[in-house]
Amino acid sequence: MTVQLSNLEHLPNYQITERLDVVYGSTVRSKHVGKDLFAGLKNIVGGELTAYTELLEESRQEAIDRMIVKAEALGADAVVGLRFSTSSIAQGASELFVYGTAVKVAPIPQQQYQNPPSDGYNHSSQNVSTQTQVEPDDLPRFNPFG
Numbered sequence: 001m002t003v004q005l006s007n008l009e010h011l012p013n014y015q016i017t018e019r020l021d022v023v024y025g026s027t028v029r030s031k032h033v034g035k036d037l038f039a040g041l042k043n044i045v046g047g048e049l050t051a052y053t054e055l056l057e058e059s060r061q062e063a064i065d066r067m068i069v070k071a072e073a074l075g076a077d078a079v080v081g082l083r084f085s086t087s088s089i090a091q092g093a094s095e096l097f098v099y100g101t102a103v104k105v106a107p108i109p110q111q112q113y114q115n116p117p118s119d120g121y122n123h124s125s126q127n128v129s130t131q132t133q134v135e136p137d138d139l140p141r142f143n144p145f146g
Contacts, residue, residue, distance in 0.1 A: 003071045004078040005064070005100070011078045014105035020074045024099035025066030029059050030092050059096040060084070067098050076102035 004011060063084075071079050079100040087095050 003068050003076055004105075005068075005082050006078065006080045007082045009081050011080055011103075011105050013108055013110075014078070015108050016080070016103045017106050018104040020071075020076050020102040020104065022099060023067050023070040023074070023076070023079060023102045024097065025063040025068070025070065026095055026097040027059050027062045027066070028089055028093055028095045029055060030090075030094075056096070060098070063096050063098040067100070071102040074102050075104070077105045078103050 004014075006012075010016060067079065079102050082098065082100040085097040085099075087097070089095050
């Protein structure tokens with residue numbers, strides 16, 4: 001099973017069986033001088049700065065990939081509570097940071113609904129099974145900054 005990611009505090013249709021550890025990934029990127037010049041010109045006329053959009057997308061993916069490597073090393077099935085953070089490191093350089101809680105999960109067995117007979121009669125005395133509502137594992141909120 002590949003490591004699944006969820007920004008929720010649980011993974012839908014799965015029960016968290018074990019909390020492993022906090023995992024994170026980060027990357028620090030700087031702007032390309034040429035792309036920065038074109039972005040400055042684009043600021044005059046307006047519109048999307050596609051060079052920066054691409055840079056951020058690459059940064060997000062690299063940070064996620066690094067986090068997944070750490071989760072796999074712990075034997076995790078999933079990372080829940082996924083969050084992103086950015087910060088300015090130096091003039092023209094920024095860090096993109098992603099973190100979450102590595103967990104082991106097991107699928108929640110799905111019970112089948114039994115349809116009542118459709119003969120027009122009320123069969124309320126029959127025992128009709130219904131799906132049991134399972135609450136997600138109550139995870140504590142994690143603050144990586146203290």
